[in-house]
Amino acid sequence: MSAAASILHSMPIRDEILIRARDLRKSYGEYEAVKGVDFEIKRGEAFGFLGANGAGKSTTMRMIGCVSQPSGGTMEVFGLDPHTDGPAIRSRLGVVPQDNTLDGMLTVVENMTVYAGYFGIKRKQAKAKAAELLEFVQLTARSEDQVSDLSGGMQRRLAIARSLINEPDLVILDEPTTGLDPQARHLVWERLFQLKEQGTSILLTTHYMDEAEQLCDRLVVMDEGLIIASGSPRELIDTHVTKEVVEVRFSGIHTTDLHDIAEKLEGIGAQIEPLPDRILVYTDDADATAIAIEARGIHPTSQLARRATLEDVFLRLTGRALVEDE
């Protein structure tokens, strides 16, 4: 290969598409877990699947990881067919499953080097890479410990380090911070952010809106096996909710009464949403809204103005679906 060609080869092709799915489906008997989804994931991107439990996120992840056979539709991963090229695709993926699946009979460092062996990485190279990655996730001091002695957050960090041992083109994380305490969550986020900065493509599922907002360049919202919205976090907020939200609380007032108050608020802001414990007023100007509420003679115990988040988008989108079901 000439020098110019080798430079071209090592340069990521702009907008190179890593995964392309069309009408992807998965059913288990009568139950349809994924009901036909389309998405494209580009190189260098942090892409998120947002959804409640049972929305079909993990099933989609498993199909991408070639450990689950789609029931319908087409999918290409790295331009390869998951049905026939499973080993070739998996050799370029890093997978962090929801339950870690660490090897409980091995020490921390052995988990790294043995896993490297599954990819055919030479022992010496594996050792060096393992040391480097354990340093990255701050587990060097625990190298010789058994996995069972690690805390939940440490185990997750080890699973993340392990997934990077083959220098993957894409890292897939299934609910990377579920079940972790706040400190552990932030440490995981930091590391994932660093990976993103280094140019690693990341694909993650989450039901934490703040996680999706912090980490994802682009995301899709899944609900009952379908993609119901997609875009960047900002786009989703702009499209589906207003800029700001005023949360109005009334202590000692029951749900039905909140509905009555919500009716009185009609016309203020873009939309009013009564919840069991508070009323949300979607608005583009929180200050003006607060004044308007007082002007109607309604005096809440507390008023909180904040920026709209993905959580609002999510509740609006999936909440509405619930209403339709009734």
Place this chain on the structure above:
Amino acid sequence: MSVIAYAAARTSFKRSGSLLHRNWIAMRRAWVLIVSGAFESLLFLFAFGFGVGALVGDITLPGGETISYTAYVAPAILANAAMMGVLAETSINVFAKFKWMKLYDGILNTPLRPWEVALGEVWWALIRGGIYVAMFVAVMGAFGLLDSWWAILAVPACVFISLAFAGIGLTLATLFRDWPDFDLMMAFVFVMFLFGGTFTPVEAYPEFVQPIVYVMPLFHGIELVRGISLGQFGPMMLVHVAYLCALAIGGTWIAQRRLSKALYK
């Protein structure tokens, strides 16, 4: 074999080897467990061979030859040792890794495929079975129970037994629902050990029992190893080898199919 098929087979071989490496790393701290398993068979040899053997003295085989009872029983217990090492590894250990530790769920995210996992477990089981057999043969030799140099062939013959029970054990590991199923398996194993031709020639049993014995995998293993260590060769040995190989291939194939179905959800 085409070049591509050869390359694919070689990669598969290497991939299954990486699981072998994993098992070695995991078990090297527990080597006492493995070695102690081999002692069980040696205890059987002392109890039945030397204990009971001293009372029975010599016996006459259906063919007319007379040999010491200890020399008659020892090859059967060797065959039993080859079975037990492998069966413990493939059934109980694989079940634990599969259902309990969820080890294969993690491994299948790497390039390894279910049949490479199955193959890796077979290799490892053969090594553990090999350790049992080697220890046992060394003791047999030390007590002068190896009558001819042909008896060295008993060691590779045990590989066929190990292979067969690796296949059976792997299949069982994928069939088991919970730990009580192991008691059931051990009951069958004990029946095979007692009535598979270990202590008496099968011809001594009532005629209606004999066909059942002929189906038992251990019977074929015992007959093979005994025939070799007593220097009695015959065409029936090929039948034994063929039966054991069929069990090995069939068992491993069923096991990898079931692993695929369970893990590629």
